[in-house]
Amino acid sequence: xxxxxxxxxxxxxxxxxxxxxxxxxxxxxxxxxxxxxxxxxxxxxxxxxxxxxxxxxxxxxxxxxxxxxxxxxxxxxxxxxxxxxxxxxxxxxxxxxxxxxxxxxxxxxxxxxxxxxxxxxxxxxxxxxxxxxxxxxxxxxxxxxxxxxxxxxxxxxxxxxxxxxxxxxxxxxxxxxxxxxxxxxxxxxxxxxxxxxxxxxxxxxxxxxxxxxxxxxxxxxxxxxxxxxxxxxxxxxxxxxxxxxxxxxxxxxxxxxxxxxxxxxxxxxxxxxxxxxxxxxxxxxxxxxxxxxxxxxxxxxxxxxxxxxxxxxxxxxxxxxxxxxxxxxxxxxxxxxxxxxxxxxxxxxxxxxxxxxxxxxxxxxxxxxxxxxxxxxxxxxxxxxxxxxxxxxxxxxxxxxxxxxxxxxxxxxxxxxxxxxxxxxxxxxxxxxxxxxxxxxxxxxxxxxxxxxxxxxxxxxxxxxxxxxxxxxxxxxxxxxxxxxxxxxxxxxxxxxxx
Amino acid sequence: xxxxxxxxxxxxxxxxxxxxxxxxxxxxxxxxxxxxxxxxxxxxxxxxxxxxxxxxxxxxxxxxxxxxxxxxxxxxxxxxxxxxxxxxxxxxxxxxxxxxxxxxxxxxxxxxxxxxxxxxxxxxxxxxxxxxxxxxxxxxxxxxxxxxxxxxxxxxxxxxxxxxxxxxxxxxxxxxxxxxxxxxxxxxxxxxxxxxxxxxxxxxxxxxxxxxxxxxxxxxxxxxxxxxxxxxxxxxxxxxxxxxxxxxxxxxxxxxxxxxxxxxxxxxxxxxxxxxxxxxxxxxxxxxxxxxxxxxxxxxxxxxxxxxxxxxxxxxxxxxxxxxxxxxxxxxxxxxxxxxxxxxxxxxxxxxxxxxxxxxxxxxxxxxxxxxxxxxxxxxxxxxxxxxxxxxxxxxxxxxxxxxxxxxxxxxxxxxxxxxxxxxxxxxxxxxxxxxxxxxxxxxxxxxxxxxxxxxxxxxxxxxxxxxxxxxxxxxxxxxxxxxxxxxxxxxxxxxxxx
Numbered sequence: 001x002x003x004x005x006x007x008x009x010x011x012x013x014x015x016x017x018x019x020x021x022x023x024x025x026x027x028x029x030x031x032x033x034x035x036x037x038x039x040x041x042x043x044x045x046x047x048x049x050x051x052x053x054x055x056x057x058x059x060x061x062x063x064x065x066x067x068x069x070x071x072x073x074x075x076x077x078x079x080x081x082x083x084x085x086x087x088x089x090x091x092x093x094x095x096x097x098x099x100x101x102x103x104x105x106x107x108x109x110x111x112x113x114x115x116x117x118x119x120x121x122x123x124x125x126x127x128x129x130x131x132x133x134x135x136x137x138x139x140x141x142x143x144x145x146x147x148x149x150x151x152x153x154x155x156x157x158x159x160x161x162x163x164x165x166x167x168x169x170x171x172x173x174x175x176x177x178x179x180x181x182x183x184x185x186x187x188x189x190x191x192x193x194x195x196x197x198x199x200x201x202x203x204x205x206x207x208x209x210x211x212x213x214x215x216x217x218x219x220x221x222x223x224x225x226x227x228x229x230x231x232x233x234x235x236x237x238x239x240x241x242x243x244x245x246x247x248x249x250x251x252x253x254x255x256x257x258x259x260x261x262x263x264x265x266x267x268x269x270x271x272x273x274x275x276x277x278x279x280x281x282x283x284x285x286x287x288x289x290x291x292x293x294x295x296x297x298x299x300x301x302x303x304x305x306x307x308x309x310x311x312x313x314x315x316x317x318x319x320x321x322x323x324x325x326x327x328x329x330x331x332x333x334x335x336x337x338x339x340x341x342x343x344x345x346x347x348x349x350x351x352x353x354x355x356x357x358x359x360x361x362x363x364x365x366x367x368x369x370x371x372x373x374x375x376x377x378x379x380x381x382x383x384x385x386x387x388x389x390x391x392x393x394x395x396x397x398x399x400x401x402x403x404x405x406x407x408x409x410x411x412x413x414x415x416x417x418x419x420x421x422x423x424x425x426x427x428x429x430x431x432x433x434x435x436x437x438x439x440x441x442x443x444x445x446x447x448x449x450x451x452x453x454x455x456x457x458x459x460x461x462x463x464x465x466x467x468x469x470x471x472x473x474x475x476x477x478x479x480x481x482x483x484x485x486x487x488x489x490x491x492x493x494x495x496x497x498x499x
Numbered sequence: 500x501x502x503x504x505x506x507x508x509x510x511x512x513x514x515x516x517x518x519x520x521x522x523x524x525x526x527x528x529x530x531x532x533x534x535x536x537x538x539x540x541x542x543x544x545x546x547x548x549x550x551x552x553x554x555x556x557x558x559x560x561x562x563x564x565x566x567x568x569x570x571x572x573x574x575x576x577x578x579x580x581x582x583x584x585x586x587x588x589x590x591x592x593x594x595x596x597x598x599x600x601x602x603x604x605x606x607x608x609x610x611x612x613x614x615x616x617x618x619x620x621x622x623x624x625x626x627x628x629x630x631x632x633x634x635x636x637x638x639x640x641x642x643x644x645x646x647x648x649x650x651x652x653x654x655x656x657x658x659x660x661x662x663x664x665x666x667x668x669x670x671x672x673x674x675x676x677x678x679x680x681x682x683x684x685x686x687x688x689x690x691x692x693x694x695x696x697x698x699x700x701x702x703x704x705x706x707x708x709x710x711x712x713x714x715x716x717x718x719x720x721x722x723x724x725x726x727x728x729x730x731x732x733x734x735x736x737x738x739x740x741x742x743x744x745x746x747x748x749x750x751x752x753x754x755x756x757x758x759x760x761x762x763x764x765x766x767x768x769x770x771x772x773x774x775x776x777x778x779x780x781x782x783x784x785x786x787x788x789x790x791x792x793x794x795x796x797x798x799x800x801x802x803x804x805x806x807x808x809x810x811x812x813x814x815x816x817x818x819x820x821x822x823x824x825x826x827x828x829x830x831x832x833x834x835x836x837x838x839x840x841x842x843x844x845x846x847x848x849x850x851x852x853x854x855x856x857x858x859x860x861x862x863x864x865x866x867x868x869x870x871x872x873x874x875x876x877x878x879x880x881x882x883x884x885x886x887x888x889x890x891x892x893x894x895x896x897x898x899x900x901x902x903x904x905x906x907x908x909x910x911x912x913x914x915x916x917x918x919x920x921x922x923x924x925x926x927x928x929x930x931x932x933x934x935x936x937x938x939x940x941x942x943x944x945x946x947x948x949x950x951x952x953x954x955x956x957x958x959x960x961x962x963x964x965x966x967x968x969x970x971x972x973x974x975x976x977x978x979x980x981x982x983x984x985x986x987x988x989x990x991x992x993x994x995x996x997x998x
Contacts, residue, residue: 015548016548018545019544019545019548019549022526022541022542022545023522023523023526026522026525026526026529027521027522027525029529029533030525030529030533033533034528034529034532034533034726034728034744035742035744036723036724036725036741036742036743036744037722038723038741038742039724039738039739039741039742042521042738042739042741042742043521043742045518045780046517046518046521046522046738049514049515049518050518050519050522206705223536224535224536225535225536225537225538226535227533227534229533239541240541242540242541243534243535243537243538243541243542244535245533245534245535281544
């Protein structure tokens, strides 16, 4: 295959695969937000058929020839072309490990597992979900062994979500967080919790919906490019820079839950919306890694969204959306309330300080599951024991325990550490951003555009052009250093709680 | 190709095509209900790619060989297999007429046209939409000429939606309706309009949403198999008997608009939900024709939904959903109000009597457009003149005129007569049903299950197994006879208006 032929094959593969991923993504969003309950088997079948075609295309002899030709001519490729070739090769290599029939069966399994998880969560019935988790774990273990039998299986999976991540780097990372944060958590626990009574009670869901619109406007998200829907578990998906979706979940008696879900998913959305026009439709579209993606979502959620300047901008909007509910509340009171720290049950509602502990529990459980040291059926017991040990809380039921997150039912094992890594990347980015621009003046005035412009320039526009490590280093002016994260949390909580 | 091979090819084609249609259908629903505004170009591209694959599969040499082999062995096929072969051949023949590149460009055009139509309707700006309509008309004329240059192009298109329909049968059908119904319309026009003041004013949209749930329950639709969403123009799509979607559009000051949209689309949904399990995923799934589909939607909407017994069942539900709004209203008053007849602007809100005139206007305009006697840009002028002539109303703007319906923007030219044909089929079915079972006792008690069971047995379960003519004849015990429709309307409106 000549270089010209290889380039044409690459472009036509990208066009086709983009269409399939778009269709499969919309099928998935539809399934989570709008489709009737009994539609999952039919959707699973359709996803299996389309997934089978994707498998076939990515592993076809012509695709392998294209990859070989691109690599043979690598000195003649642009940096972007070389990266597209690398990403194609990665995907092709990975799918080639799984026979197409097994891959299609797994797509059907995931669709069914998602359905079962929804019911199981509602009924707090882990045993109903356990056999599906067992099968998902099996598939992932098999995949890891096929990919690199010389490495621990969980390391192979971690690398899928964050290139270069492994237990060798994450064990000390979490150990450091545990040792640095535990004294802080204990110290905060001895202080009185800030007054958050003005956030208790009913915030009607229709008003929360209107509030979402205002919050997205405050974030500078153009709604003609980004829609919002409702699902059991909030998520984001993006197909191009004019078609991004976020979801949230409203609880009438927990207004912060949806608020911070919207800001979190809005951060993912801003990333997807900011990828350069030239990368759209190619393998370079989308985020660099799950860790980098979570760095953006958690940047808006926490570094911006839980800052005092943001609370100044948010309060009048919130007061306007919930008339009479926030009389006499000051920005400082709101700031203290949205940062009320303390051990809790739900990861996505956790304060920044305990958040990493929630992630660590999942990391340890996944390591044990994939390592073969834990059966799926025994997850709730271990989960509850670890929540007691690390967070000091008793888990009352699996709905608020091992069934709370959708990730495992969707096949994502090895994803969770991305949240902690992303949080740590974000703290380092904030330090760099504060060196470059006036962050807080505009934020306090309700103008997030300098923040977004900085992130767009440093992170978003590059799409998948750079590896996560390189991207973080470029943005922060130095290699990844988790001490920024710890320093940020220490400073913030010491001041907040007069430690 | 042996018969066994042909059977296997047929089954595998059905599996693949079903997946593509499912994906494309969900992309379309998502586009109409949930996707952000600027997503249409990306969706058009994806639909073009997937449509191109469908085109390729249906016109592949192996598909032609499969069709030839099935036809060569037709004496050895079951009736269902033969019908599947026929339907495959029809689709294959039709797509073979259009080069794949042209077909893909048309898919992109339709997506763009839908987007432009939405904006044009909102702005009442027909000139913005006219160039798209012109291109859609051109494509359809070309398609018709390729299919059968010996016939008038519009006849070829009519046959796509209703096998056997042509101007030769529809001209006299509409002429008959015009001559029979015009005196009735004029006579009704001289009578005072019934009191519908209790339906005027605000019916809050969130209450209307709750009312939709109750109405669907009253229709016996299992919501675990059928979801409802909101779109500019109501529509239904179904993927299998556990995944059907309807949409509606709420107007705060026009509660009947969504109510009868929901009952109409609910009728389509009940049809899709009632197709036999054995036909799911095959070419035999779905409705027999657009006329038969509309016979079912309009059956529930009018023959049931605008009957006095149904009003008896509906009134307490409605009163419950809109507390205080319907005090003192009797079923008879509601019956008169929902049957208030008179010339209006909007087809989907028309009474049964004038409805056929709305369809006739579109039929005449389409005939002229496709016949080359009318330019797209001149549609509003002709539209308005015909509304004046046949309905006696002045069209104030294109939003309530030539831009009101979504059909043309979606490429459907030749569809509209299905509504009038379906209404006429429905009247004949009602007569047959009344001979077979007690229709009205259960309906008045809020039990539509005998009605649905009859329709399921006679119509729904057969899917596309029978041609529309055969299906109507089987259900009604005689060939299609539009005089039932006229007799029904005469009886109903003579009694209602003391003519």
